[in-house]
Amino acid sequence: MNATTVRTAPAGDAPAPRRRPARRTSVVIGVLVALVLALLWLGLSVENTLSVPDVLRTLAGQGTSGENFVVFRLRLPRLVLGALVGAAFALAGALFQTVLRNPLASPDILGISGGASLAAAGVILLGGLSGVAVSLAALGGAVGVAVAIYALAWRSGVSGYRFVLVGVGIAFLVNAGLGYLISRANINDVREALVWMVGSLGTPPWAHVAALAAALVVLVPGVALLAGRLRVLQLGDDTAGGLGVRVEVTRLTVLGAAVVLAAVATAFAGPVAFVAFVSAPVARRLLPTAGLALVPSALVGVALVLAADLAGQHLLGLQVPVGIVTGALGAPYLLWLLATANREGRGA
Secondary structure (H helix, E strand, C coil): CCCCCCCCCCHCCCHHHHHHHHHHHHHHHHHHHHHHEEEEEEEHHHHCCCHHHHHHHHCCCCCCCHHHHHHHHHHHHHHHHHHHHHHHHHHHHHHHHHHHCCCCCHHHHCCHHHHHHHHHHHHHHHCCCCCHHHHHHHHHHHHHHHHHHHHHCCCCCCHHHHHHHHHHHHHHHHHHHHHHHHCCCCCCHHHHHHHHCCCCCCCCCCHHHHHHHHHHHHHHHHHHHHHHHHHHHHCCCHHHHHHCCCCCHHHHHHHHHHHHHHHHHHHHHHCCCCHHHHHHHHHHHCCCCCCCCHHEEEHHHHHHHHHHHHHHHHHHCCCCCHHHHHHHHHHHHHHHHHHHHHHHHCCC
């Protein structure tokens, strides 16, 4: 009688294929966290006014009044705001691109950030307002444009390509409105509006940082709760509906969360260009498998904003708002994406 010998792998080797992607993801997240911490440290100590021991002593609560002013009033609020803004924009872009299944779906491409700019510029140039009024106007402008895009794109549901096309059209209208406001306003008011419109961290008070942090404390857990349904939605509307997911309600909820994330970030720092657009694709390229990649996307967004702000403040010979640097980085990526799509014979 012939016996068939069955060879089995040792028990410890069986889960290896599953462990490798998880291990790679953990390594990527660890590297990104280390990069963010390095950028934060560099932002605190890059200038010669404070040495590394001075910064350490000040963070430990033993600095002089001058050192406390530099660290806790000038540098640290700006760095923390930049990190929060980068995370919010990156999460917004990841949600838009995932739920609409389109790499061009991001707040700056769709005109949502532009709607915030139009509303903020309106209260600055027409009403002479500043501070909280500008932030609230930006928040309202972003939400208003998003509602208009959703309403115009609705045809017994919303498809990604139609939402993007309507958003691009709205973006042109918003830019026309901005151009009109700028052409009719006083030159001094225009200068103030332009600084905000290109995206700038400035020297924010801790109250602004705390307000944005509080908004993210509310929004991020909500995004985490939506992640499971969003993964199912990636399988297609029919499959998701068959699995019990209310497709249109889920899509609307995710888009609403993404809009609010982009709106609150824009309200406190202006429309920092292309952070939402590039963060999720960069994060997915670092990972072994495709997926939502929300945490890596947020970390990429934080690193991008912090690095761009450092470059704008210290490497270019003059102080440049962070939005100009991110725009200079993001525009070539957009051109590369469009060129790649054309070569592969598929539309954007």
